[in-house]
Amino acid sequence: MNNKTILVLALTTATFVGCASFPDAQSTAKSAEQMVAEAHAIGTPDMKQRTVQDHSQRTCSAIGGAKLTSSQAAEITKTARDSIRYPSSGKLAGDWKTGARLTTDGRGQRIVNGKIEARKENGALCINCHALDPSDVNAGNLGPALIGYGKQRGNAEAVARYTYERIYNAWAFMPCSNMPRLGASGFLTPEQIAHVVAYLVDPLSPVNNSR
C-alpha cells in the first residue's frame, strides 16, 4: 500500500465520521422491527400479533409508497382473491337499513389498557372515508365519494358481487389500496358486508334516493 492510498483511506474515514451517514436499509429495518416488538408493554399475545405484518402488508410498506412490480401486484391480488368468502345464505345484498347503521359506526376492536373495547359487533367505518348519504355532512374524504353508487351502476347481481368483493378485500382489485381488507381480516362478517352492499346499491337507500 503506498502513501497515496493511505491518505485516501484516511480522508474517506474522516468523511464518514464527520458527515451525517445514515444506516443502510437492512439495519434500519432490523432496528425498527425491534422497536415494534418492544413498543407495546401491555396486552395479550393475540393483541401483540396485530403488530406482526403479513406478507402482503410487508410488500405494501415501502418507504415513499409502494411501487409494485407486476409480480408483486399479481401475488397480492391472488392472495386477496383467495381470501374472499361469501355469506352462507348466498345473499350478497342484505338489509340496507342495517347497512346504514353500520356505515356510520366507526368503532370496534380498539384496545385500551390491554382490553379490547366491548362491542356487540364492529362498525363498518365507511363514512370515516367515504361520502354516502348526501345529507350526512360528517363524511370523510380519504376515499372516493359514493353518493349515487347504485343509481349509477344499478343493483344487478354482478354489481352486488363486485361491491361485496371489493369491500371484503379491496386489495383483490387494487393491491396496497388504503382501504382495509375488512372481510379478509375478520373485522366485518360476510353478513355485515352484505348489509353494507345493500346500503350502496338499493334504490331506496339514501345513497341513491337523496331528497
Next chain:
Amino acid sequence: MAEPMKIRARLKGDIADIRVLVAHPMETGQRKNAGGALVPMHFIKHVLVTHKGNVVYDAQWSQAVSRNPVFAVRVKGAKAGDKVVVTWTDNKDDKRTDEAVIVAA
C-alpha cells in the same frame, strides 16, 4: 386550592379588552368518574370584575359554562396602567381573586 387565573387586558382605543382564562372543573353533576361514581356539581356561580375599584361586570353562571372557562369583558374609558381585579366564587364557596394591569395593545 384554586389555580391562578390568566388575565389579559389590552387597550384598543379607549376600550380595554379583558380576556380571562380560569382553571375550574365546572362539573355538571351528571358525569361519572373513572370509578363509576357520580361527580357532584361543582361550578362557578359568580364572577365579578372591577376596574379601578368600580364594579364593571357582574356575571352569574350555571354549570353549562365550559370546563376551564373563558370569558371576556370590555370597558370603555380605560387607560393603560389601570388595575383590573377579577373574582370568581363557586357553589362550594371556593373563590379566587387575581388582578392585572391594562396594557396598550
Next chain:
Amino acid sequence: MIRNVGRVAAMATVLAITLCPALAQDKAGNGLAVGRQMLAEDNPGELWVERGRRLFHEKRGPRNASLEQCDLGEGPGVVKGVFAHLPRYFADTGKVQDLESRLLTCMVQLQGFKREDIIRTRFGTLDRNSDLEALVSYIGAASNGMRMNVRLKHAQERDMYKAGEYLFYRRTGPLDFACVTCHGDSGKRIRLQELPNMTRAEELREIIPTGWPAYRGTHSTVRTMQHRLYDCFWQMRLPDLGYASDLSVALTTYLYHSANGGVINLPGVRR
C-alpha cells in the same frame, strides 16, 4: 382507563356528546371556521404553561428537588430552545430522547419519582391533572418564536430518524394502517377531522411546531405528542403504545426533523 378520558369528557357536557364529533363536507368548512377561530383566540393551554412553570421550579418528589438541574439538552435548568432541538442524543442515558422521555428521566433521577407512577398519570383525566402535560406546555412555550432545528448530529439520532421513516410507512394490524394511510395526501379528512400530509415538509412545518402540546377542547386538557401517537395507535387498533418507547421517539424524530424551519408557537389549540 386513560382512553376513557374522551368519553368522560363527553359526559361532562350536559348531555352526552361523543369524543369525535363530526361534520363537514366542504360546504361545512365556513360553518366550522368561525368556531375554530374563536377557540384559537383564547387558549386555556396557557393555564398549563403557568402550572408547568411552577412545577418545574418547585421542590417535589421523594428527593425534594426541583427540575432546575434537569438537562433537557441546552444545559441544566435551561428550557429556552429545548423544543427546537429535540429529540436528541443524551450521553448520560446513551439514548435518543424526546421531551417527554427526557422529562421522565429527570423526574426519576433528580426527584426520585417512580417511573411507573409517572407513566400511570402521564395523561390527564377529568378527575386528575397530569404533571407531564403541564411541564411539556411550559417547556414547549419557552421556545416560542424559535425555529425547529433537529440536527441529527449523532449517529443514533440518524438511526432514529431512519427507523421513524420506516415505521411511518409500515402497514400493520386488522385495518392495514400505517401513518401514511391517513397522512400521505393533502386535503384529506377522516370524518370532519383534517389530516395533515406528513410527507410534505411545508405542512409539517406548519403543524408540528404549533402543537403538540396543544389544548384539546374535546379532552379539556393539554395533550402532548406522546398522547397524539398513542391515540393514533389506538385508532389503528394496535395495542397501547408504550410511553417514551423507542418506536414513539423514532416517529417523533422523523417528523420533527422533517418540520425543521417551522416557527414554534406552543401550546397549540386542537379540537
Next chain:
Amino acid sequence: MNPLRRSLLQFAALAAAGWLKTSQAVAAAWNAAGFEAKATAEVLKSLGASGAAESSDIAITAPDIAENGAVVPIEVVSRIPNTQAISIIAEKNPFPLAATMQFANGAEPYAYVRIKMGQTAHVRAIVQAGGKFFTATREVKITIGGCG
C-alpha cells in the same frame, strides 16, 4: 331602578364597606329560579323577560357548526342604548339558562363566554335595556357522532 341594577349596586356598596363577605353577597344574587328552569319560557319568566321583543340590534357570534359541544364560544354584542344585562340561553339544554352578565361603570354591552351544548339548538340572547327586554337567536349545530 330595575332589580338587577339595584342588587349590583347594593352589592358593590356593601362590599366596599366591608360589611359582607363577597361570597355571601353574590350567592344572594344568583338567579336560582332561572338557572334551575327546564324550559326557555320559564327562564324568560324568571328574568322578567317573557314579552321580550325581537331585535336586530343584538348581534350573536357563534359557530354555525360546533365541532365540540363541550366548548361552544358565544359572543353577544348589544347596540341597544342603556343595555344593562345580557343573558345567554341554550334552548335545548336540560337547564337552558347558561349565564347572565350585568354591566356597569363603563362596561361595554358585550358578553363572551364558552358554554356546553347538548345538541343542536337555538342560542337565545336576552338583553335588558332601560327596563325593557329584547331578544335574538342564532342556531348552532352540534356535531354528534362516534369517533372514526
